[in-house]
Amino acid sequence: MIIAEQIEISAKKDSTKTPLLIHYIKSKKIPENNRILDIIKNDLIFIEQFDLTVIQKLKLPRKQERIELSKQYPFGIFMLDKPTKIDVYIIDLSTNKTLVGKRIFKHENERRLGHTIADLIIESLTGSPGFFSTYIAYTKEVLTPKNPYIATKQLCIAEYDGSHETVLVEKPGLIFGLRWDPAIPRIFYSQHTKTNIQLRMVNLSKKIHTVADNDGITMLPTFMPNQGIIVAATNNNKFSQLYEYTLQGITQLTFFEGNSTAPSFSAGDTMLYFCSDFKNNSPHIFGWNMKNGIENVIELTPEGYCTCPVINSTGNVLVYTKLVKGYMQIFLYDIQTKMHRQMTFDQTNKESCSWSPCNTYLLYCATKHDSQIIQLNIITGTKKTITPTKYRCSYPAWSPVYKDFLLVLS
The missing domain is CATH 3.40.50.10070 (TolB, N-terminal domain)
Structure with missing residues (x-):
C-alpha cells in the first residue's frame, strides 16, 4: 500500500x-x-x-x-x-x-x-507571463590548455537560473553588448576585429551573421516597431552617435559634441532613453520623445556619473547605474513620479543591466576582483549569483517570452 x-x-x-x-x-x-x-x-x-x-x-x-x-x-x-x-x-x-x-x-x-x-x-x-521557459545570455572568458595566458571569449546561453549552459559563439577578440531580438530568438552582439568593432547576430543554431561592418564602432542595438534598430556607432565621426538602421537605409539621429550610447527604446511608445556626455563631459541619462526634434531631449539625471539605461517592458521604470562613493550602483527611475531609488549598496561595480520579462528581476554584471552575473529581485532585494565563480562572466541579457518556441539545452 x-x-x-x-x-x-x-x-x-x-x-x-x-x-x-x-x-x-x-x-x-x-x-x-x-x-x-x-x-x-x-x-x-x-x-x-x-x-x-x-x-x-x-x-x-x-x-x-x-x-x-x-x-x-x-x-x-x-x-x-x-x-x-x-x-x-x-x-x-x-x-x-x-x-x-x-x-x-x-x-x-x-x-x-x-x-x-x-x-x-x-x-x-x-496575470503576468511566466518566465521559466526563457533564457539568459552572457559572455564568459575561458583559459584553454593550448593558450593558458590568453582567454577565449564565449557567448553563452543558459536557463533563467543559470543552469544548463550552452556555448553559441567561441572566438578570440572581445564580445560584448548582448541584446535579444524581441521577435525572433537570436542575439545581437558586438565583436572586436583587427580593423573595427562589428555588430553581429547569432541564432540558437549557432549561425552567425554580420549586421554592420562600418568603420569604427557599432554596438548596443535597441529594437523599433518598424523592425529597424537604433545603434550607437562612430561611423568616421569624432564622437559616438545614435543611428537608425532600417531596410531603407541608415539615418543619423544625434549630432552632439559628445559621445551618445546605450539606446533603449520603450516598446509601444515613442520614448528613447540613452546615455551621453555632451552637456558637461560626464555621462548622464536622457529621454527623447522621438515625435519631437532631438533638441527636445530631457535630462533625467542632472547630477552624478550615470550610465547603462534600460527601460522595462511596460515603459514605466528605467534602470541605470550611478557612481556612488567610488562604486557603480543600480538605481531605478519611475517615469511617472520622476523619483530615483538606489537598489544596491555593496562594494562592487555594476553594469549591463537587463530586465526579466515580468519586470520583477534584474540581471547585472558585478565586478570587483572578478566579474559575475547577479540576479536581483527588485521587490525583496534578494540577490543570487547565477554564473560559475571560476570564470569571468559579463554582459547579461534576459530573453523575452517567445511564443511557439521550444529550445532544449543540453
Whole structure:
C-alpha cells in the first residue's frame, strides 16, 4: 500500500507569501525517478511569492476534503500525471471554481515540460507571463590548455537560473553588448576585429551573421516597431552617435559634441532613453520623445556619473547605474513620479543591466576582483549569483517570452 506523502517545502512559514497547494496524482505507470514535479516546485519556490505545500496521493480529493483544504489554501493546483499527458487544474478553493483546466502532452524533455506547467501556474495566478521557459545570455572568458595566458571569449546561453549552459559563439577578440531580438530568438552582439568593432547576430543554431561592418564602432542595438534598430556607432565621426538602421537605409539621429550610447527604446511608445556626455563631459541619462526634434531631449539625471539605461517592458521604470562613493550602483527611475531609488549598496561595480520579462528581476554584471552575473529581485532585494565563480562572466541579457518556441539545452 502506498501511503500519501505530504511534503512541506518551507520549514518556516512566511506570512508575506501566499499559501499554495499542489495536489499531485501520479499514475502507477509513471517511473519513480520522474523529475517533472521537482522542476515545478523549484520554479515556484524561485519567485519567492508562494508558501508551497505538495501532497502526493492516488486520487483527487472529494468535495468535503476540498472544503477542509480551502481553510488553509486559497488556491490549489491539481495535477494528474499520466504516461503521455498531464492534466492540470488550477482551482480557487474558496469558491470551488476551476480557473484553468489544461491537458499538456508530454515530450521527451522533462525540464521543458516542467517549466511549461510552472509558467501556466504563474500566469493563471498572477496575470503576468511566466518566465521559466526563457533564457539568459552572457559572455564568459575561458583559459584553454593550448593558450593558458590568453582567454577565449564565449557567448553563452543558459536557463533563467543559470543552469544548463550552452556555448553559441567561441572566438578570440572581445564580445560584448548582448541584446535579444524581441521577435525572433537570436542575439545581437558586438565583436572586436583587427580593423573595427562589428555588430553581429547569432541564432540558437549557432549561425552567425554580420549586421554592420562600418568603420569604427557599432554596438548596443535597441529594437523599433518598424523592425529597424537604433545603434550607437562612430561611423568616421569624432564622437559616438545614435543611428537608425532600417531596410531603407541608415539615418543619423544625434549630432552632439559628445559621445551618445546605450539606446533603449520603450516598446509601444515613442520614448528613447540613452546615455551621453555632451552637456558637461560626464555621462548622464536622457529621454527623447522621438515625435519631437532631438533638441527636445530631457535630462533625467542632472547630477552624478550615470550610465547603462534600460527601460522595462511596460515603459514605466528605467534602470541605470550611478557612481556612488567610488562604486557603480543600480538605481531605478519611475517615469511617472520622476523619483530615483538606489537598489544596491555593496562594494562592487555594476553594469549591463537587463530586465526579466515580468519586470520583477534584474540581471547585472558585478565586478570587483572578478566579474559575475547577479540576479536581483527588485521587490525583496534578494540577490543570487547565477554564473560559475571560476570564470569571468559579463554582459547579461534576459530573453523575452517567445511564443511557439521550444529550445532544449543540453
